[in-house]
Amino acid sequence: MKKQAVTLVQVAAKAGVAVMTASRAISGDGYVSEETRNKVLAAADALGYAPNALARVMKGGRTNVLGVVVNDLSSVVVNAFVSALTEEVRKYEMDLFIYNSSVQLDEQAQRRHGQLLHGLWDGLIYVLPRMTDEYLAALEASGSPVVLVNFCRRPTTLPVVLGDNFNGARDAVASLVAQGHARIAFIRGSHWTGQSAERERGYRQAMADAGLPVDERWVAQGTFSEKSGLEAGQALFALDPRPTAVFAANDEMALGCMNAARALGLRLPEDVSLVGFDDVPGAVTAQPPLTTLRHPLALMAQATVQELMRRVLHEPGTRQRVEFPAEMVMRGSTAPIATAPAAAKRRTRKA
Amino acid sequence: MKKQAVTLVQVAAKAGVAVMTASRAISGDGYVSEETRNKVLAAADALGYAPNALARVMKGGRTNVLGVVVNDLSSVVVNAFVSALTEEVRKYEMDLFIYNSSVQLDEQAQRRHGQLLHGLWDGLIYVLPRMTDEYLAALEASGSPVVLVNFCRRPTTLPVVLGDNFNGARDAVASLVAQGHARIAFIRGSHWTGQSAERERGYRQAMADAGLPVDERWVAQGTFSEKSGLEAGQALFALDPRPTAVFAANDEMALGCMNAARALGLRLPEDVSLVGFDDVPGAVTAQPPLTTLRHPLALMAQATVQELMRRVLHEPGTRQRVEFPAEMVMRGSTAPIATAPAAAKRRTRKA
DNA sequence: ATGAAAGCGCTAACAC
DNA sequence: GTGTTAGCGCTTTCAT
Numbered sequence: 001m002k003k004q005a006v007t008l009v010q011v012a013a014k015a016g017v018a019v020m021t022a023s024r025a026i027s028g029d030g031y032v033s034e035e036t037r038n039k040v041l042a043a044a045d046a047l048g049y050a051p052n053a054l055a056r057v058m059k060g061g062r063t064n065v066l067g068v069v070v071n072d073l074s075s076v077v078v079n080a081f082v083s084a085l086t087e088e089v090r091k092y093e094m095d096l097f098i099y100n101s102s103v104q105l106d107e108q109a110q111r112r113h114g115q116l117l118h119g120l121w122d123g124l125i126y127v128l129p130r131m132t133d134e135y136l137a138a139l140e141a142s143g144s145p146v147v148l149v150n151f152c153r154r155p156t157t158l159p160v161v162l163g164d165n166f167n168g169a170r171d172a173v174a175s176l177v178a179q180g181h182a183r184i185a186f187i188r189g190s191h192w193t194g195q196s197a198e199r200e201r202g203y204r205q206a207m208a209d210a211g212l213p214v215d216e217r218w219v220a221q222g223t224f225s226e227k228s229g230l231e232a233g234q235a236l237f238a239l240d241p242r243p244t245a246v247f248a249a250n251d252e253m254a255l256g257c258m259n260a261a262r263a264l265g266l267r268l269p270e271d272v273s274l275v276g277f278d279d280v281p282g283a284v285t286a287q288p289p290l291t292t293l294r295h296p297l298a299l300m301a302q303a304t305v306q307e308l309m310r311r312v313l314h315e316p317g318t319r320q321r322v323e324f325p326a327e328m329v330m331r332g333s334t335a336p337i338a339t340a341p342a343a344a345k346r347r348t349r350k351a
Numbered sequence: 352m353k354k355q356a357v358t359l360v361q362v363a364a365k366a367g368v369a370v371m372t373a374s375r376a377i378s379g380d381g382y383v384s385e386e387t388r389n390k391v392l393a394a395a396d397a398l399g400y401a402p403n404a405l406a407r408v409m410k411g412g413r414t415n416v417l418g419v420v421v422n423d424l425s426s427v428v429v430n431a432f433v434s435a436l437t438e439e440v441r442k443y444e445m446d447l448f449i450y451n452s453s454v455q456l457d458e459q460a461q462r463r464h465g466q467l468l469h470g471l472w473d474g475l476i477y478v479l480p481r482m483t484d485e486y487l488a489a490l491e492a493s494g495s496p497v498v499l500v501n502f503c504r505r506p507t508t509l510p511v512v513l514g515d516n517f518n519g520a521r522d523a524v525a526s527l528v529a530q531g532h533a534r535i536a537f538i539r540g541s542h543w544t545g546q547s548a549e550r551e552r553g554y555r556q557a558m559a560d561a562g563l564p565v566d567e568r569w570v571a572q573g574t575f576s577e578k579s580g581l582e583a584g585q586a587l588f589a590l591d592p593r594p595t596a597v598f599a600a601n602d603e604m605a606l607g608c609m610n611a612a613r614a615l616g617l618r619l620p621e622d623v624s625l626v627g628f629d630d631v632p633g634a635v636t637a638q639p640p641l642t643t644l645r646h647p648l649a650l651m652a653q654a655t656v657q658e659l660m661r662r663v664l665h666e667p668g669t670r671q672r673v674e675f676p677a678e679m680v681m682r683g684s685t686a687p688i689a690t691a692p693a694a695a696k697r698r699t700r701k702a
Numbered sequence: 703a704t705g706a707a708a709g710c711g712c713t714a715a716c717a718c
Numbered sequence: 719g720t721g722t723t724a725g726c727g728c729t730t731t732c733a734t
Contacts, residue, residue, distance in 0.1 A: 007727055018705045023729060031703050048492075053471065054405050055727035058710050073449075074434055079425055086424075086451050098424075098449035100437050118401040119356075119711090120416075120471060141399055358711060369721045374713060382719055406711035409726045705734075710727105717722070 006049045015043035026051065057119070065095045066308060068125040073100045076280045077297070078127055081149070084301035085125065092309050097121065123308045125149060130192040145311035147304050150295075153194030159311070161304045161322045163295030165195050165277075168326025169202025170209070172275050172293055173247055175328065177210045180337035181245040181273060184212070187232045187257065189224035189249035196224075196249045199277060203247055218243055222253045229256025237264050237272070244272060244337055251276035251283045251292055258286060258333070269335035279329055288332030296324050357400040366394035377402065408471075416446045417659060419476040424451045427631045428648070429478055432500070435652035436476065443660050448472065474659040476500060481543040496662035498655050501646075504545030510662070512655045512673045514646030516546050516628075519677025520553025520598070521560070523626050523644055526679065527596045528561045531688035532624060535563070536594035538583045538604050540575035547575075547600045550628060554598055569594055573604045580607025588615050588623070595623060595688050602627035602634045602643055609637060609684070620686035630680055639683030647675050 012022035017036060024030040025040035026049075032040075043049075057063050066089055070078050082098055089096040097120075123145035131139070133154070139146055140157050148160045176184055186203045189196035200219070207214050220236055222228035229248055236243055237260060248254035254276030258268060266272050268288050276283060279294035303322045310318045363373035368387060375381040376391035377400075383391075394400075408414050417440055421429050433449055440447040474496035482490070484505070490497055491508050499511045527535050537554045540547035551570070558565050571586055573579035580599055587594055588611060599605035605627030609619065617623050619639050627634060630645035654673045661669045 005727090009727080019727090020706080020729080021704055024704085027729085029729090033703060036703080052727055054409050055710090056729075058403075058405050058409060058712095058727080059729050060710065061729085067448075073424070074430055079430065083425055083451070096451070097418075098451065099446070100433070100449065119403040119405040120414075138399070142401075356711090359713095360711080370711090371713075371722080372720055374711095375720085378713080380713090384719060387719080403711055406726090407713080409711080409728095410713050411726065412713080703734100706732090708729105708731080710729090712726090713724100714726105715722105715724085718720080 005052065006047045007052070008049070011040065011044045011047055011049050014047060015040045062122045062312070063120060064093065065097055065121045066123050066125065066305070066312075067097045067099055067121040068127060069099045069101055069129065070127045071101055071130055073098065077278050077295075081127060081297050081301060084298050085305060088301045088305040092305065094122070094309075123147070123312045125304055125308060126151065128193045128195070145308055147308045147311075149300065149304055150195060151193055152198055153192065157320070159307050159318065159320050159322075161300050161307065162324070163300060164323050164325045165198035166202040166205070168277070168293045168295075168328070169199040169247070170206040171202075171326075171328055172277075172291075173203050173206035174209065175330075176245045176247065176273060176275065176334065177206060177212065179245075179273065179334065182212055183215070183218065183241060183243040183245070185218040185220065185236045185243035185246045187220045187222045187229060187236075187246065187248040187253050189222055189253065199247075199249045222249065222256075224250050224252060226252040226256035226259075229253025230260045231256075233257035233260030234264075237261060237266065242272075245274070245334070246272065247275045249277060251278045251280045251290060254290055254292070254333075255282055255286055258290070269333050273334040273337075275334060277326075283329075283331070286333070291331045291334040292329050293326045294329060295326055299324055356403065357398045358403070359400070362391065362395045362398055362400050365398060366391045413473045413663070414471060415444065416448055416472045417474045417476065417656070417663075418448045418450055418472040419478060420450045420452055420480065421478045422452055422481055424449065428629050428646075432478060432648050432652060435649050436656060439652045439656040443656065445473070445660075474498070474663045476655055476659060477502065479544045479546070496659055498659045498662075500651065500655055501546060502544055503549055504543065508671070510658050510669065510671050510673075512651050512658065513675070514651060515674050515676045516549035517553040517556070519628070519644045519646075519679070520550040521557040522553075522677075522679055523628075523642075524554050524557035524598055525560065526681075527598065527624060527626065527685065528557060528563065530596075530624065530685065532596040533563055534566070534569065534592060534594040534596070536569035536571065536587045536597045538571045538573045538580060538587075538597065538599040538608065540573055540600035540604065550598075550600045573600070573607075575601050575603060577603040577607035577610075580604025581611045582607075584608035584611025585615075588612060588617065593623075596625070596685070597623065598626045600628060602629045602631045602641060605641055605643070605684075606633055606637055609641070620684050624685040624688075626685060628677075634680075634682070637684070642682045642685040643680050644677045645680060646677055650675055 008019055008022050012019045015022060017040060021036060022040045025032045025037040026044060068082060068085055072078055086096050125147050127149045129148060129151050136156060146158055148158050150162055151160055152162060173184060186200055188200060204214060217239055220232035222232045229252060233256060236246060246257050248257055254274050258274055261268060261272050276290050276292040279292045283290040283292050307318060359370050359373050363370045366373060368391060372387060373391045376383045376388040377395060404414060419433060419436055423429055437447050476498050478500045480499060480502050487507060497509055499509050501513055502511055503513060524535060537551060539551060555565060568590055571583035573583045580603060584607060587597060597608050599608055605625050609625055612619060612623050627641050627643040630643045634641035634643050658669060
């Protein structure tokens with residue numbers, strides 16, 4: 001980014017003072033006489049001087065920049081979280097750079113921003129990181145200020161901010177049980193972050209709590225995409241007896257599942273109840289609106305930046321793990337099973 | 352990002368070589384014997400060495416990082432464009448940092464990244480920039496590698512990559528005219544980037560081309576938001592005679608307008624035809640699917656990175672202005688006016 | 703109140 | 719092949 005950058009030396013020369021004096025006049029630290037200060041400022045102005053942030057940082061200062069690494073910026077949830085972070089970072093007078101890695105954090109990625117960008121920021125946030133164990137180990141060993149968000153695939157010594165997937169999922173499934181459902185299916189998502197596994201754990205716990213068996217054919221594998229939810233739904237609704245409720249590991253899959261149900265002529269929520277996770281915008285506008293769970297993104301962003309800044313500033317009171325309960329959002333896609341039991345068998349397609 | 356950063360000096364010491372040798376071994380430049388190289392690499396690995404990007408840059412090198420400044424990362428279009436940029440940047444073996452400014456680029460913003468700009472990245476992309484004239488002037492004067500995307504509020508000497516709003520809008524309105532519409536309304540968006548103004552210019556041109564008068568009550572002011580589209584729609588549909596078609600400066604407003612129409616009991620496209628701009632995902636799923644226009648984002652991203660890199664690398668063949676025609680996407684929200692002329696007056700709410 | 707020197711981590715340019 | 723010197727632009731000592 002250099003054209004013919006004006007340096008402090010030139011400013012000092014023009015003002016007829018030592019470099020150090022110019023530095024003091026411009027940064028505002030230390031004693032400088034009013035007269036000299038004005039002289040220096042005038043010279044700087046005339047020359048169009050802009051301090052070189054890099055040189056300043058290299059003296060051991062901070063960059064005042066935090067970075068956030070995301071895998072999929074087009075995800076509504078990630079996007080919303082990043083926006084919340086942007087707001088939050090401002091309170092600390094820091095800037096936030098977003099890095100969209102779009103890939104698994106493997107050796108190549110490690111080389112790229114683990115090394116190349118080293119020194120550019122004061123701290124780093126990883127949102128839903130898909131990191132290899134090696135990468136994680138390297139990060140743990142580095143001692144750099146880092147916070148992981150919604151990473152629960154395996155234990156780590158790094159600070160983590162989490163939404164409570166397990167209890168959220170358990171509550172959701174428990175509420176289905178309370179509505180009389182017994183054949184409750186679950187659609188898994190990808191395994192990367194461990195979120196799907198946690199939600200599945202909650203599902204199984206709720207079933208166990210209610211003394212209900214889990215037929216393994218009720219547990220379908222998806223990839224968090226709407227399409228995978230549709231396919232999973234087709235498979236699930238082909239079972240006999242058909243599950244009366246489906247809990248999907250995220251909203252996209254739940255909406256795909258909703259389309260599968262509709263294509264089979266099933267009525268919602270009379271024939272089948274549906275629950276998702278995340279509360280994406282599409283959940284509200286769906287017909288019927290989707291019952292779902294949501295993480296308190298604003299609170300999580302607040303905690304994330306707070307924890308990170310504590311580490312950057314070497315402040316006490318850091319927590320290794322901060323977890324927030326998920327909120328359940330009841331909408332029209334769930335209903336007591338008793339609503340229309342007679343219609344339950346209508347137009348079921350036999351596999 | 353510094354805790355107790357490992358430096359080249361430590362690596363060199365551990366490997367028992369001079370700092371310069373270590374530098375060569377790691378960067379891969381210059382002659383180093385296979386043996387020494389391995390020794391150094393081993394030492395670096397053991398210490399968990401990561402080169403300090405800042406120091407490297409300070410020697411006058413490049414950061415291999417491009418930056419993109421956006422105002423609203425949650426906008427679907429912006430998001431899609433940034434994703435395209437991310438892909439494109441990779442071809443040049445560069446990294447892309449995203450900076451979400453969320454605000455107008457005024458003096459304060461200028462101080463923040465205008466300074467960071469100084470050295471942190473090799474080039475900068477501004478997407479739909481909302482910059483003050485002063486900021487623009489400063490940028491023009493700086494001589495830094497910069498590309499503006501979809502900025503057409505005023506002429507500039509900076510390189511610009513644009514989607515053709517004027518001709519796109521003109522074609523869209525012309526197609527409405529061809530379908531027999533004469534009372535065609537327009538909903539403006541915010542003025543920041545000049546895109547709305549260009550689309551309005553296209554609208555007026557198409558009307559003039561067809562010899563149709565523009566009743567100024569047909570031109571409503573919105574803010575690019577769905578809500579503003581809804582309100583504009585309510586006002587437009589209260590007119591007597593009612594416009595038979597509405598061209599909104601973006602899809603969100605068109606969809607808001609669609610809701611306004613539906614709330615009034617108007618049928619689409621029989622009673623009113625609707626055209627948007629941008630082709631957001633919601634346009635396809637709307638009922639009826641929205642006819643709209645779209646900029647070729649992938650091509651634009653390609654041109655943007657190419658132009659920027661030419662400037663970064665001081666390559667010849669730079670263009671100051673690259674413009675791409677918009678594509679029209681015909682969907683169900685537009686129809687010839689003749690379809691159901693008899694129904695046109697049904698349930699119109701008089702103001 | 704001001705100046706001189708040293709050094710942040712790295713690499714181009716020359717020695718050897 | 720490898721080491722030495724110098725210096726990027728700035729600020730932190732320590733003098734004056």
